[in-house]
Amino acid sequence: MSQTETTAQIRRPQHVRWSEIPIESVTSKFQRQIVVGDRVMVARLTLKKGCIVPRHSHFHEQVSQVQQGALEFRLDGSHLTVQAGEMLCIPPHLPHTVLALEDTICIDTFVPPREDWLNQTDHYLRQTEFES
Amino acid sequence: MSQTETTAQIRRPQHVRWSEIPIESVTSKFQRQIVVGDRVMVARLTLKKGCIVPRHSHFHEQVSQVQQGALEFRLDGSHLTVQAGEMLCIPPHLPHTVLALEDTICIDTFVPPREDWLNQTDHYLRQTEFES
Numbered sequence: 001m002s003q004t005e006t007t008a009q010i011r012r013p014q015h016v017r018w019s020e021i022p023i024e025s026v027t028s029k030f031q032r033q034i035v036v037g038d039r040v041m042v043a044r045l046t047l048k049k050g051c052i053v054p055r056h057s058h059f060h061e062q063v064s065q066v067q068q069g070a071l072e073f074r075l076d077g078s079h080l081t082v083q084a085g086e087m088l089c090i091p092p093h094l095p096h097t098v099l100a101l102e103d104t105i106c107i108d109t110f111v112p113p114r115e116d117w118l119n120q121t122d123h124y125l126r127q128t129e130f131e132s
Numbered sequence: 133m134s135q136t137e138t139t140a141q142i143r144r145p146q147h148v149r150w151s152e153i154p155i156e157s158v159t160s161k162f163q164r165q166i167v168v169g170d171r172v173m174v175a176r177l178t179l180k181k182g183c184i185v186p187r188h189s190h191f192h193e194q195v196s197q198v199q200q201g202a203l204e205f206r207l208d209g210s211h212l213t214v215q216a217g218e219m220l221c222i223p224p225h226l227p228h229t230v231l232a233l234e235d236t237i238c239i240d241t242f243v244p245p246r247e248d249w250l251n252q253t254d255h256y257l258r259q260t261e262f263e264s
Contacts, residue, residue: 013205013226015212016219037193037221040172040243061169065197065239073145080147087148089169094145107197111172111243 018044026125027051029100034117041113047071047100055097056124060110062090069104073097150176158257159183161232166249173245179203179232187229188256192242194222201236205229 014035021033021044029051033044047053047069055074064071065087073080073088075096082088090096116122146167153165153176161183165176179185179201187206196203197219205212205220207228214220222228248254 012223013207013212013228014221015214016221018217018219035219035221037195037223037243040193040195040241042195042219042221042241061172063169063172063174063241075145080145082147085150087150087167087174089146089148089167089174091144091169096145109172109174109195109241111169 026122030125032117036113036118039112041110041117043108043110043117045104045106045108047098047104047106049100049103051098051100053098054124055095057093057095058110058114058116059092060112060114061092063109064088064090065107065109067105067107069100069102069106071104071106072099072101074099148174158254162257164249168245168250171244173242173249175240175242175249177236177238177240179230179236179238181232181235183230183232185230186256187227189225189227190242190246190248191224192244192246193224195241196220196222197239197241199237199239201232201234201238203236203238204231204233206231 016035018033021035023031023033025031029048031046035042064082066082066084068084070084071082073082073096075090075094080088081101148167150165153167155163155165157163161180162185163178167174196214198214198216200216202213202215205214205228207222207226212220213233
């Protein structure tokens with residue numbers, strides 16, 4: 001799938017209704033929708049209970065806003081449970097693992113946009129059909 | 133009020149519960165909470181129905197996510213109503229005005245962080261007690 005099929009570009013003001021943004025099924029437990037600007041990317045992630053995002057890091061700043069459900073983040077030797085209505089800010093380069101404790105919807109913001117998500121070289125996400 | 137009293141810094145992973153972030157009453161109809169990183173700022177805004185944010189522009193990219201209520205954005209000669217669950221992406225330098233159609237909670241993301249919000253030189257927000 002090409003970038004133009006899976007992302008919406010911010011070149012002019014863009015009113016986003018998530019129901020109108022293409023859904024990419026990365027694995028059977030992980031779907032995402034992406035809106036990308038010049039310096040920011042916003043992704044709406046749908047994770048089924050038990051989905052694990054393997055340990056990874058990136059130079060991008062990340063803000064994860066849980067809208068429904070709950071995610072467990074494992075980072076810095078600690079476990080944090082982020083509930084609906086809460087947010088986790090992850091500085092650049094910090095390795096983290098994510099486990100969906102429930103069926104979850106999360107809005108992830110990355111600065112700058114993640115090229116690996118745009119050009120689909122995000123192999124860490126695809127290496128397994130994540131199971132808990 | 134100093135920056136340290138009104139903002140939370142992202143220097144390490146930060147689990148944000150909005151109930152724990154200081155609330156700044158900018159006007160009688162406009163409150164905000166701010167979390168700031170190196171390259172991104174996230175603000176939770178509470179606008180009472182009838183609150184108007186006067187026409188302004190900035191070089192920052194902006195993403196406004198309405199969580200409750202509804203906002204009318206006036207920009208580019210058009211009016212857009214952004215409802216709960218929807219998002220508006222505003223590119224740099226585009227003048228915009230905002231009217232709260234209902235009591236509203238909105239998460240605004242700015243890249244880079246807005247210095248005028250941090251050092252409170254955001255006079256456009258404070259010049260009136262906004263009334264519709």
